[in-house]
Amino acid sequence: MKKHQRPNILFICTDQQRGDSLQCTGAHWAVTPNIDRLASQGALFRHCYVQNPVCSPSRASLFTGKYVASHGLYANGVPLPAHQRLFTRTLADTGYDCGMIGKQHLSPCDSWQTEPRKDDGYRIFEWAHGPNHRALENEYHRWLRTAQPDIYAEIFPDRGANENTEYGNRAKAGTPIDRVPKEAHYSHWVAERAIDFIAHPRRDNEPFCLVANFFDPHxxxxxxxxxxxxxxxxxxxxxxxxxxxxxxxxxxxxxxxEKSYSGTAPGFQEYSADEIREIRAQYWAMIALVDHEVGRILDALQQSGEADNTLVVFTSDHGEMLGNHQQLLKGPQLYDDLTRVPLIVRWPDVIEAGCHIDALVQWVDLPATLLEATGCAKGRGVQGESLLSLMEGKHKGWRQWAISEYRYSGFATDPLIMTTMLRYQHWKLIVWHGNPATGGVRDGELYNLAEDPGELNNLYHHPEFTDKRRFMKGKLLDVLAETEDHTEPQSRPW
Amino acid sequence: MPVTDRPNILLAVFDALSKAALESYPGDLPALQALAAESRFFSNAYTPNPQAGPARASLFTGLDPFVHGVWTEGVALPDTEHTFPQRLAQAGYRTWLCGRRHLSGVSHWTTEPVRPYEYTHIEWAHGPVHRSRQNEYLKWLQAASPERYGAIFPLQPDPDDTTVPEDQYRAMATLDDELSFNHWAGQRLGSLITSHRGAEPFLGIAGFVVGDALGAQSRHANSESLDHRALRQADSALSHLMDCLTASGHVDDTVVIVVAARGNHQEQHHASAPALAESQLGVPLFIRQPSGERKVVDQYVSTIDVAATVIELAQLSLPPRMQGVSLLKDGAERGWVLSRERTQSPGGQRLWHSALIIDDWKLVVTHGSAQSNAPTEYRLYNLGADKQETNDLAGESAYAAKLEDMIDKMIDARCALEDRTEPRIAKF
Known part of the structure; x- marks a missing residue:
């Protein structure tokens, strides 16, 4: 690392955005000029896997740097255990001005629950679980009531409780709040507040860390x-x-x-082909909106004079099936559709502009990366590895595997479904767990991603690939051992 | 007048004692044999980890080593975890420990820090040759027999010298029974029992030491051999404790639990014993209810389950942060055990092994590096037909499907032991 001044961190995270959804990652129909430009100025990771395919467990891995089996937030609706440490706490303790804007989801948000603050180190916590989330503490709604009172009054006429907490999940297409003019949109609000945070006056040499979390393209x-x-x-x-x-x-x-979210949300089979085409178009329309707003944030960063000393991350918490494999939304499936996300890191003068990185990296690596970049110790509990040496082209022997673990993390079923994905080199094993993990029927998937990147041809039961399947299971045992929590310090030999 | 009907609990914890060594002990162990004959007796009890620190942390918390964080030797149990003595103390039990505890690193004669509100009375000593200034046994020995103490522990010029000379071991080994470590632990705990006057129930723990390292560094890699003399002395101490229960009128309202944190290696097998052999993992476990009813339970159980059992005996509700299941209900046993060792050779090479025992089969994995193509090695035993683990079937093509089935189950068992103790309180 050449830098001596501690960089600002601008961490931009979208929700449910596929890894292949940007023009720079292969979607030639995508309208993502700003994010593509960001990628051309920094490092673009082609194979970044999240540790879980749904929101809360995945985000817990981001904030703690721990695998799902270790941080204890194994499913949506489970609060992050109180003893887990957030990397933003470490940054705040070492002098960073920290803030979080948008959706966080480290605690249950069902029933319009307000997400409680953790020991998170933020000066600013402008929380809104989503555009339809009716908690009184929804900061987006507070902003909208003031900024666009007519739109707010038209969409949310009642002031009382609204028990239809899965309203957004059950909608087959967009809800009114999703279609408001951009000046009134949640994504616009995230950018407005991020721009304000960047411009906030700070002491000399007081760096900032902003986590700006979009809800789109969820x-x-x-x-x-x-x-x-x-x-x-x-x-x-x-x-x-x-x-x-x-x-x-x-x-x-x-x-x-047939149904998404364990039977609680509309399924692929309930849509006509035209409807699927339209929701795919709407998905990329949401991404175009995100791109527009990300562009405004990056412009504001440039205007603040801090861009050269800011490490910018653009990523997402998991993907979206989007009709592929005849499925929608997300769940126990561990296709690349759900487990591979965009990851772009820009840090002028440190990371070479326009480098593409093919190594298998994981979301759990991000806290370690940010802690190293900010001169902090990795600290207690952090399991991932810093990506800095990889981005500087210096790392030899980076790991050749990535893991993602679903532990009835989405809407629950009976019996409970647990799945584990191992990507090793160009092979992928997905275990559908059985006894003694769960009462479900044990089964599996095996894909050769070199020949079948779309994961259409399941080789798990194919006699020709018995040896490969067994090899991958042995590899999984080793990776599971590797990802156990060995972070408690050994203070004595015995 | 007792204010509740909560039973007293007497718990004898052996440091390193395999079920096989106990059963093949050449001679009488009258107290242990009598207790075993009047107990709910678990013929297939295993430790989740063959190392002392992780095993004891699991025994006392009811959590797997990769959940409580003590993943290898010398790691301290994090303050955020709660031991069952802490939970019982908070619920009004008198809680006493005499002898070994080992929930944090104690090498270099380090004194274990106390945990908040765990023991209302603790007389801690890691072992007879552990030279911490706080070793209560050595204080007692010095007072009881200054000559013998002085002969065993001549003034050492360097108090940080952690080697234990052979003659010190020998002198310790020839000490009169009445001056032995386990005798001391029994005497001290017995006096607490007989002098107990309060209405509160008590939890009394005797931390016996029968491993041949006697509280110093083990002379073998990651295991100890049985000190036969120490086991006999522990048996006498147990006999004394039962006498104390009878004399003080507590025998009919006290549950007695005998367990070992981990197994041991038989002396002659040290060099050749494979990792995670039955002698390392299989431990004695029996629970004597005041009725003295004998019942043999063959299902596979883990020492992780002891904490839940004690908490149920104390009539407390199980805390959410608990992976063990009570051993008092027929048919509730987990029926399988996953035991894992994560240590390294003196040269710093990883020694990572995992063993799954289920349905009379046992799979032992020597982990390769996830990083490279270094092969994972397997051993497969049919314990039903081959209790001695002499016939490794892993390489035989006739058992290839069985091997894969056991690998599947090990993957699932690991999944079952992950930390999902935090309750799910909403759908999302």
Whole structure:
């Protein structure tokens, strides 16, 4: 590292954004000029995996640097155990001005619950779980009431409780709040508040760390019309599947095709082909809106004079099935659709502009990276590895595997579903756990990503690949051992 | 007048004693044999970790080593975890410990720090040759027999010298029974029992030491051999404790639990014994209810389950942060055990092993490096037909499918032991 001044951190995280959804990651129909430019100025990771395919457990791995088996937030609706430490706490303790704007989801938010503050180190906590979330503490709604009172009054006419807490999940298409003009949109609010945070006066040499969390492109599938108008639906390919695909997949795949979220949300089978085409277009319209707002934040950073001394991260907490494999939304499936996310890191003068990194990296590596970049010790509990040496082209022998673990993390079923993904080199094993983990039927998936990047051809039961399957299971045992929590210090030999 | 009907609990914890060594002990162990004959007796009890620190932390918290954080030797149990003596003390029990505790690193004669509100009375000593200034046994020995103490522990010019000369071991080994460590632990705990006058129930723990390191560094890699003399002395101490219960009128309202934190290696097998052998993992575990009813339980159980059992005996509700299941209900046993060792050779090379025992089969994995193509090695035993683990079936093609089935189950067992203790309180 050449730098001696501690950098600012601008951590931009979207929700439910696929790794291949940017123009710079292969979606030629995407309208993402600002994010693509960011990538051209920094490092673009082509294979970044999240540790869990749904929000809360994945985000817990981000904030703690721990694998899902270790941080204890194994499912949505579980609060992060109180003894876990957030990396923002470490940054605040070492002099950073920290803030969080948008969705965080380290505690249950069902039933319009307000997410409680953790020992997080933030000066600013402008929280809003989502645009439809009716907690009184929804800062977006507070802003909207003032900034756009007519729009707020039109969409949220009642002031009392609204018990329809899964309203957004059950909507087949966008809800009214998703389609408001961009000046009134949640994504615009995130950018407005981020711009304000960046411009906040600070002492000399007081760096900042801002976590700016967008809700888009999380469903409901709706975006302002001006961004929908930017998307050519005909340029978007048809969903990645073939008619008989589900025949050679573990049985629960069919359930998740019929209904999403364990039966509580509309499923792929309930949509016509035209409707699927339209929600795919809406998805990229939401991404275009995010890109527009990210552009405004990056402009503000430039204008503040801090851009050269700011480490910018752009990423997302997990993907979206988007009709591929005849499925929508997310769940126990551990396809790349859900587990691979965008990851861009820009740090002028330290990270070479325009470098593409093919190494398998994981979300759990991000806290270690930020702690190293800010001169902090990795600290107690952090399991990931810093990506800095990888980005500087110096690292030899980076790990060749990535893991993602679903532990009935989404909507629960009976029996409980647990799945584990191991990516090792160009192979992928997905275990559908059985006894003694859960009463479910043990099954599996095995993909050769070199020949079948779309994960259409499950080789798990194919006699020709018995040895490969067994090899991958042995490798999984080693990776599971590797990812156990060995962070408590050994203060004595015995 | 007792204000509750909560039983007293007497717990004898052996440091390193395999079930096999206990059963093949050449001679009488009258107290242990009598207790075993009047107990709920677990014929297949295992430790989740063959190392002392992780095993004891699991025994006392009811959590797997990769949940409580003590993943290898010398790691201190984090302050955020709660031991069952802490939970019982908070619920009004008198809690006493005499002897070994070992919930943090004690090498270099380090004194273990006390945990807040764990023991209302503690007389701590890691072992007879552990030279911490706080070793209560050595204080007692020095007072009881200054000559013998002086002969065993001549003034050492360097108090930080942690080697234990052979003659010190020998002198310790020839000490009169009445001056032995386990005798001391029994005497001290016995006097607490007989002098107990309050209405509160008590939890009395005797931390016996029968491993041949006697509180110093083990002379073998990651295990100890049985000190036969120390075991006999512990048996006498147990006999004394039962006498104290009878004399003080507590025998009918006291549950007695005997358990070892981990097994041991038989002396002659040290060089050749494979990792995670039955002698390292299989431990004695029996629970004597005041009724003295004998019941043999064959299902596989783990020492992780002891904490939940004690908490149920104390009539407390199980805390959410608890992975063990009570051993008092028929049919509730987990039926399998995953035991893991994460240590290194003196040269710093990783020695990582995992063992799954289920359905009379045992799989032992020697982990390769996840990083490279270094092979993972397997050993597969049919324990039903081959209790001595002499016939490794892992390499035989006829057992390839069985091997894969056991690998599947080990993956699932690991999944079952992950930290999911935090309650799920909402859908999202």
């Amino acid at each position: 469903h409901p599938f709706g975006a302002p019309q001006e961004f929908r108008d930017l998307i050519d639906a005909d340029a978007i390919p048809e969903p990645n599947t073939f008619a008989e695909e589900l025949d050679n997949k573990p049985a629960p795949h069919r359930d998740y095709s």
